[in-house]
Amino acid sequence: MSRQRLLVIGGDAGGMSAAAQARRIRGEDELEVVVLEQGEDTSFSACGIPYWVGGLVGGRGDLVARTPEEHRRRGIQVHTGTRAEAVDLDACRVTAADGRTFDYDHLLIATGGRPTRPPIEGLDAPGVFGVHRLDDGERIRAAIDALPSDRPGRAVVLGGGYIGLEMAEVLQHRGLSVDVVLADPLPMGLLDADMGERVCAAMRGMGMGVHTDQAVREVLRDADGRACGVRTDQGTYDADLVVLGLGMGPEARLAEAAGLGIGVTGGIDVDATMRSRTHENVFAAGDCVQTYHHLTGEPAHVALGTHANKQGRVAGSVIAGRPARFAGVLGTALTKVGDLEIGRTGLCTTQAETAGFDFRTDVVEGTTRAGYYPGAEEIAVKLITESGSGRLLGGQVLGGQGAGKRVDVLATAIWGRMTAEELSESDLSYAPPFSPTYDVVAVAARVVSRAERG
């Protein structure tokens, strides 16, 4: 076989995982691996930006898992500052913004996610910040440093998903007063309402303003054209900074313009090998793709570095000739706001309804440690379970330190198609510093299985 070229568009998690995996399997004499990255960084942790802004992480470099130079030393040709402008699927050629062209045998598109930006007047004003790339973090940090010193700074965060919550937390941590403005009735829309209410109460308990069910009409600007507040259908909120946490869709414009098939979620339509369903030498990975739900098989879009890494590795394997499949997602998510840890996995009530399941929901409260052990904190577990079969469909966990990671037990049980009864019988660990005699996850499962037996 003559030497082939894998061309990768996008040098973050999905793209670099694919590049590295293909390189691991095929030597440079067999496969040339070329990456086009529009920015200056590769393999960076966008998820770490809030904590960098919050001063918990030392520097920008800490968020870069592997630099372009490190990739190059591993035999991957990385072109930073090189934005792919067009893909010619027939000619197998990509044209960059600077006019250079790159031919390929295999193409991997990893253009990532696109932060949701509704058509609101003033959203492009200086002082309005996304939380997407490391430069965004740099800009927010600079804006905080430039705040007037004669009064506390004020921030408005638009959106109550996990980026919104994390930014609200770190901005407060940096001394700003924070208002979170949501179009939804509650923060964390992937939780059921009863659990979302607890999150909302915790945020208010931290002293944040949480303004729900409000449609943003305008970002207000001062005489210099700089953002100075947000006007909604119900009020006006002053701001030195406006931060966007309105969610993330797939960035599939380049793929779509080239004529690649796009799925119902707006992501690039790929099969479980990450291969385009319409063009067999084109693959895609990461936040730009449409993936599928492990439980239902339904199309899904979840922007998360973990999936991007796995998908990239699958694509890289397949391109290099080794079989691999991506097994789908459960929508597991974990975050925190203040001392409240928030985890969810599988189907929430709305998703279970949409998927047509006959199901029940149960909420159980407990403590994170033995009740008598110092630092025992409240924890609530909600389970969504298929009626009749008792099969676990989804779970949500809220509580103090140690609560959040318990969602992994639920994710594992759901992944393994276990029933609530099986989970209740399973041998989960017990020691006073870590849980009561029965971990609350097992208690919740027992409550379900007892109810299911009638």
Add this chain to the structure above:
Amino acid sequence: MSRQRLLVIGGDAGGMSAAAQARRIRGEDELEVVVLEQGEDTSFSACGIPYWVGGLVGGRGDLVARTPEEHRRRGIQVHTGTRAEAVDLDACRVTAADGRTFDYDHLLIATGGRPTRPPIEGLDAPGVFGVHRLDDGERIRAAIDALPSDRPGRAVVLGGGYIGLEMAEVLQHRGLSVDVVLADPLPMGLLDADMGERVCAAMRGMGMGVHTDQAVREVLRDADGRACGVRTDQGTYDADLVVLGLGMGPEARLAEAAGLGIGVTGGIDVDATMRSRTHENVFAAGDCVQTYHHLTGEPAHVALGTHANKQGRVAGSVIAGRPARFAGVLGTALTKVGDLEIGRTGLCTTQAETAGFDFRTDVVEGTTRAGYYPGAEEIAVKLITESGSGRLLGGQVLGGQGAGKRVDVLATAIWGRMTAEELSESDLSYAPPFSPTYDVVAVAARVVSRAERG
């Protein structure tokens, strides 16, 4: 049906769970529930004793989940200070130490565990303490309070299982210098040696003496006959207190003397409904029974409140006429010493060998949080996996805060008969304050599945 009587011997986890469950299902007009308890407490947490000694738990009462009076208010007749001396299985009658007799229709034996006490000279001396009942905790606390104030106190802990480790930790926390003396080559015998070595190193790093591979010859006594040291085949260790953490066997002497079948582990031989295999109206639950391993089906003895509770509930259900089964144990255990959290589940290497599995072991190191996030600590995960099938057989986890409870993910995966590949694909949570992009548990599973594919 005429009113029947359930007689329960032993008022701790196993006994009271059975009593309470039977009472829940059957009213007092149908079933009389009578409990004989030799001590003054019911439903207490022996697992909490170390932390009470350590001053982390306020008082003795905090360790009592439910007092005799609370049980009585729920329609259970509790006789404290009443030690069952003999059981007449033919006459269905129990005789107490004070000569009273109690007839029964159903008998539940929950006599608990018996701390291992090897025949060592001086082991009965004042100043030698078990860690079994609340009175033990009281006595240790009194002994610490009575220590001379002109020099630091000294404790020798015999045994390096979890009670030994926890007692060593809390005694050090109370200001004593601590020597741990083991017959085994390493502490935590249910870990593989490579993991046990890490525990040993951590204990030494805390400033404890850890003296392994030493046979205790004698507890030394002062002129008053009080313990003042421990002599082994290799040395002598001064002590104001000697604490026994040599493990726990089943306390089945009463059952054995009555003629009940005893299993190979020394525990009462019961089926999965907790019914004696030799006497159909006799049940047993808790640390006194022989149970079975969920993976192998082999007989097992594990002394743990969680199992006692579950087994008691199963027995109470079955006695009350409702079908129930105990699903066995994986031997999941969790503890900590200092800042090192220690979890294990399923089969360790020795157990996998004994069970005849063809297996592989893999150890993976990582961090508990994203490497750049404050408080990220080291974590090591060891997996034992069946060769060929890739089925998970066992797991061990060591590391800093947040490491230990990850053993529950492994316990759940093993319970659900998942393969390493399935676990590696599963959707475990990610957020920088909680784990790196891939949780180390998933990384370990991936390493195994990659190696298995060859």
